[in-house]
Amino acid sequence: MLEHHPDLTASVIYGLGWLYLLLFLMNCAWVWRSYHQDGEVKLFGQGVPVASIWALYAAMLGMISTAHLTGSNNPQMFLLRMPDAFKSAVDSLSGPVSFFSLSVGLFVAVILLREWIVKPTVGWVLLNASLIFLALSMTDYDFRQIVGKPDNVPIVAMLFICAYFTWLSFACAVENDKRKAAGKPLYSQEKNDKILVWPDLVYSELICMVLVTALLVAWGIVLQAPLEEPASSAKTPNPSKAPWYFLGLQEMLVYYDPWMAGVVLPSMILVGLMAIPYIDFNKLGNGYYTFNERKFAISTFLFGFLPLWVAMIVLGTFLRGPNWNFFGPYEYWDVHKLELLNNVNISEWFWYKVMNTKMPVAPAGSDQATQIGYILLREWLGLVITVAYLAVLPPLMAVTVFRKFFVRMGFLRFMVLSNLILFMASLPIKMVLRWSFNLKYIVAIPEWFFNI
Amino acid sequence: MLIIIGVCIWGALLSPFAMAWTALAGVTGIATLGTARFMFPNVLVEPPSKFKIGPASDYPLNAVSNKWKDQFGVWIVHTDQYEGKDLIYALSTVCTHLGCTPSWLDGEQKFKCPCHGSGFYITGVNFEGPAPRPLERVGLRIAEDGMLEVDKSMKFQEEMGQWVDATSFVDGSLA
Amino acid sequence: MSVGDYIRGSQIWKSIFRHPAPVDRRNRVVVMLTNFFLHLHPVSIKQQGIALSYTWCMGGITFFLFLVETITGVLLMFYYRPTLQFAFNDILALRDVTTLGIMREIHRWAAHAMVITVWLHMYRVFLTGSYKPPREFNWVIGVLLLVLTLLLSFTGYLLPWDQLAIWAITVGSNMARATPFLGYEGPGAQLLNIGGFDLITNGSDARFLLLGGRFVGEATLNRFYILHCVAIPLVVALLIAIHFWRVRKDGGISQPL
Numbered sequence: 089m090l091e092h093h094p095d096l097t098a099s100v101i102y103g104l105g106w107l108y109l110l111l112f113l114m115n116c117a118w119v120w121r122s123y124h125q126d127g128e129v130k131l132f133g134q135g136v137p138v139a140s141i142w143a144l145y146a147a148m149l150g151m152i153s154t155a156h157l158t159g160s161n162n163p164q165m166f167l168l169r170m171p172d173a174f175k176s177a178v179d180s181l182s183g184p185v186s187f188f189s190l191s192v193g194l195f196v197a198v199i200l201l202r203e204w205i206v207k208p209t210v211g212w213v214l215l216n217a218s219l220i221f222l223a224l225s226m227t228d229y230d231f232r233q234i235v236g237k238p239d240n241v242p243i244v245a246m247l248f249i250c251a252y253f254t255w256l257s258f259a260c261a262v263e264n265d266k267r268k269a270a271g272k273p274l275y276s277q278e279k280n281d282k283i284l285v286w287p288d289l290v291y292s293e294l295i296c297m298v299l300v301t302a303l304l305v306a307w308g309i310v311l312q313a314p315l316e317e318p319a320s321s322a323k324t325p326n327p328s329k330a331p332w333y334f335l336g337l338q339e340m341l342v343y344y345d346p347w348m349a350g351v352v353l354p355s356m357i358l359v360g361l362m363a364i365p366y367i368d369f370n371k372l373g374n375g376y377y378t379f380n381e382r383k384f385a386i387s388t389f390l391f392g393f394l395p396l397w398v399a400m401i402v403l404g405t406f407l408r409g410p411n412w413n414f415f416g417p418y419e420y421w422d423v424h425k426l427e428l429l430n431n432v433n434i435s436e437w438f439w440y441k442v443m444n445t446k447m448p449v450a451p452a453g454s455d456q457a458t459q460i461g462y463i464l465l466r467e468w469l470g471l472v473i474t475v476a477y478l479a480v481l482p483p484l485m486a487v488t489v490f491r492k493f494f495v496r497m498g499f500l501r502f503m504v505l506s507n508l509i510l511f512m513a514s515l516p517i518k519m520v521l522r523w524s525f526n527l528k529y530i531v532a533i534p535e536w537f538f539n540i
Numbered sequence: 541m542l543i544i545i546g547v548c549i550w551g552a553l554l555s556p557f558a559m560a561w562t563a564l565a566g567v568t569g570i571a572t573l574g575t576a577r578f579m580f581p582n583v584l585v586e587p588p589s590k591f592k593i594g595p596a597s598d599y600p601l602n603a604v605s606n607k608w609k610d611q612f613g614v615w616i617v618h619t620d621q622y623e624g625k626d627l628i629y630a631l632s633t634v635c636t637h638l639g640c641t642p643s644w645l646d647g648e649q650k651f652k653c654p655c656h657g658s659g660f661y662i663t664g665v666n667f668e669g670p671a672p673r674p675l676e677r678v679g680l681r682i683a684e685d686g687m688l689e690v691d692k693s694m695k696f697q698e699e700m701g702q703w704v705d706a707t708s709f710v711d712g713s714l715a
Numbered sequence: 716m717s718v719g720d721y722i723r724g725s726q727i728w729k730s731i732f733r734h735p736a737p738v739d740r741r742n743r744v745v746v747m748l749t750n751f752f753l754h755l756h757p758v759s760i761k762q763q764g765i766a767l768s769y770t771w772c773m774g775g776i777t778f779f780l781f782l783v784e785t786i787t788g789v790l791l792m793f794y795y796r797p798t799l800q801f802a803f804n805d806i807l808a809l810r811d812v813t814t815l816g817i818m819r820e821i822h823r824w825a826a827h828a829m830v831i832t833v834w835l836h837m838y839r840v841f842l843t844g845s846y847k848p849p850r851e852f853n854w855v856i857g858v859l860l861l862v863l864t865l866l867l868s869f870t871g872y873l874l875p876w877d878q879l880a881i882w883a884i885t886v887g888s889n890m891a892r893a894t895p896f897l898g899y900e901g902p903g904a905q906l907l908n909i910g911g912f913d914l915i916t917n918g919s920d921a922r923f924l925l926l927g928g929r930f931v932g933e934a935t936l937n938r939f940y941i942l943h944c945v946a947i948p949l950v951v952a953l954l955i956a957i958h959f960w961r962v963r964k965d966g967g968i969s970q971p972l
Contacts, residue, residue: 239827242824242827242828242831245831246831249831249835250835250838253771253835253838253839256768256771257838257839257842260768260769261842274971276763276766276769276970276971277971279761279762279763279766280761280762280763281761281762282759282760282761282762283759283760283761283762283765284740284743284744284758284759285747285753285756285757285758285759285760286737286743286746286747286753287737287743288760288765289756289760289765290753290756292765292767292772293775296772296775296776296779297779300776300779300780300783301783304783304821304824304825304828305817305821307820307821307824308817308820308821308824309817309820311820311824312810312820313810313819313820313822313823313824314879315806315807315810315875315877315879316877316878316879317877317878318803318876318877318878319803319876319877319878319880319881320878320881321613321641321881321930321931321932322609322610322613322641323641323878324640324641324642324643324653324654324655324882325654325878325879325882326654326655327654327655328640328654328655328882328883328885328886329883329886330883330886330887331868331869331872331883331887332827333830333865333868334865334869334887338886341637341638341656341670342656342670345670345672345893346637346638346889346890346892346893346900347890347893347894347895347898347900347901347902349890350889350890350891350893351890351891351893351894351895351898351901352895358858358862361858361861362854362855362858364841364846364854365846365847365848365850365851365852365854365855366851368846368847370847371847372844373843373844373847374844374845374847374848374969374971375843375844375845375847375969375970375971376843376844376970376971377769377842377843378844382844386841386842389841389842393834393838410654411652411653411654411656411657411669412655412656412657413657430667430668452701529672532672534672534673534699535699535700536902536903536905537672537893537900537901537902537904538902538903539672576924579924579927580919580923580924581927581928581934584918584928584929584934585928585932585933585934586928586929586930586932638886638889638890639885639886639889639892640882640885640886655886
């Protein structure tokens with residue numbers, strides 16, 4: 089049977105061969121490292137060097153790579169591909185809810201298990217696992233279509249780079265925290281000699297510039313910058329997406345109206361970022377990596393950056409298809425996929441379900457004051473909730489969970505901090521409300537373009 | 541008048557130094573506003589807002605015409621589904637969510653926006669997706685020569701109760 | 716006497732470099748003090764201040780990418796005309812007709828990379844607590860530079876004038892329409908009227924200012940071109956200068972107190 093969209097083609101297999109070859113070479117280096125650093129494990133009552141297990145794995149990768157590079161003449165018969173059962177399981181399990189839960193779960197796991205994750209072997213296993221997952225997933229046509237788009241390649245790279253640097257910072261932080269706990273000076277304080285900028289820094293900068301230039305030229309040759317059809321204001325492409333770095337904001341548009349998702353929340357993000365140095369009263373952790381001394385600051389920032397920014401970009405780029413519907417990573421982007429989008433407002437729920445009446449509507453021809461009164465009456469519950477959220481919660485937080493903060497920060501700093509946190513929390517809160525109660529708007533006043 | 545008197549009193553209370561600074565701040569403020577105004581163009585090279593679209597008989601009942609969508613950004617709709625009245629009206633092709641251009645799906649009898657999945661009935665009223673309110677009508681009237689004339693400089697929003705305005709539709713029985 | 720020695724002994728060479736080659740300690744100090752391009756740096760620095768595991772080198776890479784964008788951008792400007800008639804075809808020609816047709820590729824990929832490196836630089840500065848006193852204000856400048864980097868990338872997105880470009884900008888700029896008070900579909904805009912005359916209409920709101928028209932058209936293309944090539948880069952260059960200057964003035968690269 090001829091497949092129109094083949095999962096595997098000769099060129100894909102060949103490309104994957106190079107990826108496995110790279111992985112093989114990386115693991116050869118790792119075997120060498122392991123031979124010198126890792127000890128032995130007891131296997132079947134015998135001492136076996138850990139390096140031998142890695143050597144076995146590397147040899148396997150070498151063989152897989154050879155198979156890919158030489159055996160690409162009949163793609164249909166090629167066996168190494170992502171199993172269909174796994175693909176359909178992932179597709180059926182994935183959705184905005186599970187995706188967001190997974191990213192928050194990962195975030196919590198990284199923080200709780202940091203001392204375990206920063207071990208080099210654990211980091212290496214995670215890197216290998218993610219690369220092999222990526223390689224196997226590339227054998228799926230739909231996955232390849234999205235991930236392989238030239239504009240999306242930097243996002244894949246960014247994921248690995250972000251993960252690596254998060255790992256690296258935690259490695260440094262854990263090391264520093266251990267030294268502090270033992271009363272020893274920080275690693276960086278031991279390495280405190282003054283050196284001359286010429287040649288050490290100047291030459292590292294030069295090498296860095298050469299490497300970056302080489303990377304850019306290679307990237308420019310391999311991947312062509314995208315250019316679609318000439319612009320037409322009548323034909324909206326489906327889906328039409330903002331530039332990739334704004335896709336986190338575009339994802340917020342699912343839950344909030346443009347004035348919130350596009351103007352208020354981004355402004356709050358920027359104001360919040362600028363406010364950080366002025367509301368962080370903690371004098372510790374200035375100029376070195378640490379986690380234990382800045383638990384709250386680092387956890388909050390990581391939560392904002394990883395699940396709420398990077399993960400949202402991934403969701404918006406890879407998993408949102410036509411009509412901004414959610415699609416699993418191996419799912420075909422079907423334009424006609426139907427998704428029920430009938431959501432209700434709090435006011436509708438209150439008047440129809442609780443009071444069992446109609447919505448209050450101002451009588452026709454009434455004056456402006458009456459109309460305003462009726463609108464406020466209609467939306468009173470949502471308005472009360474919103475005002476309470478922004479006005480009652482901060483003092484409540486000041487006397488309960490954030491009592492120590494409040495005492496140390498003073499009134500103004502605390503109000504700024506608590507409001508920033510409330511705005512940051514408003515996104516996940518609205519997401520959960522949407523998923524669990526199909527809530528559309530907390531306050532719905534389309535007459536004034538005022539929907540929350 | 542009161543303002544001028546207030547400024548005079550205030551000026552009398554100020555030292556010359558403070559007055560000079562106030563004057564400088566005032567002039568700078570006006571210059572900034574003027575520069576901001578400079579950035580708003582006065583002449584636009586855009587399609588005319590008023591245009592003729594032929595006789596009402598060109599638009600059969602319960603059909604959406606895509607004829608003027610590309611050029612002028614309006615659908616001409618003739619339907620009796622809005623409050624049971626037989627009307628012809630012009631809907632703006634701008635989605636009320638984020639301004640993408642929805643498509644009229646004849647099979648499903650709805651306008652569907654490709655950007656975020658908002659759906660609208662043939663009447664223009666929203667029923668699914670993130671769009672917060674119905675599509676907007678633009679002005680429509682029968683010109684002196686008997687042709688229909690769209691006026692895009694006027695807009696009518698359902699949720700503001702503006703669809704009862706007589707310039708927002710034409711009696712469909714003329715078709 | 717070798718040719719090299721002859722050149723280094725000549726009046727021209729000596730008028731440019733006023734000291735011998737930086738091979739000994741004294742001249743390595745002198746070169747940092749006398750060279751305009753190097754004087755951004757201090758003369759000496761603590762070892763950990765240049766440790767890659769500490770700095771990740773992301774700020775430096777960002778600056779270098781800005782230079783790459785400037786150079787490739789200027790080269791692209793020689794062939795690109797920001798009008799509805801020519802824009803798309805000029806981009807096409809830059810790929811298919813021009814010699815060395817990867818200039819636009821390098822420009823675009825470096826732009827993507829710059830967004831990522833700015834984020835990572837910020838990430839590193841946060842995680843090392845380097846925004847803490849006395850570096851608070853430099854962090855604020857850094858946030859401004861982040862915004863401008865995103866705006867640079869956003870304005871550049873429109874210039875190819877293909878479907879990807881105009882719809883990304885349409886979706887993006889439509890949010891300006893919903894700006895509270897200043898957008899004609901924003902909450903509160905209806906309050907701004909004088910005697911029944913609306914001050915904020917679709918011909919006078921924030922989006923109109925951004926686009927120079929009621930929809931994304933030729934005026935917008937021109938506006939974004941100017942912003943992308945002239946206005947924003949000038950501001951960025953100024954802020955970068957302040958940013959670097961303050962790194963030095965606020966005590967050099969951060970380190971444990």
